[in-house]
Amino acid sequence: MVTLDDIDRRILGELQRDATQSLEVLGQAVHLSRNGCWRRIRALEGAGVIKGRVTLLDPVKLGLSLCVFMMIRTNAHAPDWLEQFSRATRGMPEIIGVYRMTGDLDYLIRARVADMADYDRLYQHLIRKVPISDVSASFVMEEIKETTELPL
CATH class of the missing domain: 3.30.70.920 (Lrp/AsnC effector binding domain/regulation of amino acid metabolism (RAM) domain)
Structure with a gap:
């Protein structure tokens, strides 16, 4: 288990809602600089907390209802x-x-x-x-x- 602080949790929450947002927008949301966000994201990826980034598809619109x-x-x-x-x-x-x-x-x-x-x-x-x-x-x-x- 990895120890997360409040900023890590806020970053992860934001990324779970929208992983496509820019580092600038993410930084504003979590009150951290662009570089600070980037470093934390890299550390979370390195620790295996962030396993990947994906696009969620609508199964019904793809004929898989x-x-x-x-x-x-x-x-x-x-x-x-x-x-x-x-x-x-x-x-x-x-x-x-x-x-x-x-x-x-x-x-x-x-x-x-x-x-x-x-x-x-x-x-x-x-x-x-x-x-x-x-x-x-x-x-x-x-x-x-x-x-x-x-x-x-």
């Missing part, structure tokens, strides 16, 4: 199965999150697809690549909150 959570159960818990599963899911661009879980589920997958037919193609592709005991899916009817901002 269906968000699905796939609950995966497996009878295989060997390292080679996990590697096969990891390789398969990493290689499927529709899958935007894969999580190993505690409790009744083994894995939870979050995916974005165009429609039910597209989901079925994703499902068929996944079960061809790796043996799975059970897959159930829940489809998002309404996204109430979706954010990439972490609480600081």
Whole structure:
């Protein structure tokens, strides 16, 4: 864990909201010089706190209006199965999150697809690549909150 001061937190908060803002605008927002902001950002990148800078896209405008959570159960818990599963899911661009879980589920997958037919193609592709005991899916009817901002 990295120790952050108030200025680091303000910089990170600003960058989470808009990473495209200039160093001048960022400096004004956090009450620091342009160079001071630049040095802190470089230090935060070097410490691995800032992992990357991305552009967030609207999935609906790109024809990916269906968000699905796939609950995966497996009878295989060997390292080679996990590697096969990891390789398969990493290689499927529709899958935007894969999580190993505690409790009744083994894995939870979050995916974005165009429609039910597209989901079925994703499902068929996944079960061809790796043996799975059970897959159930829940489809998002309404996204109430979706954010990439972490609480600081």
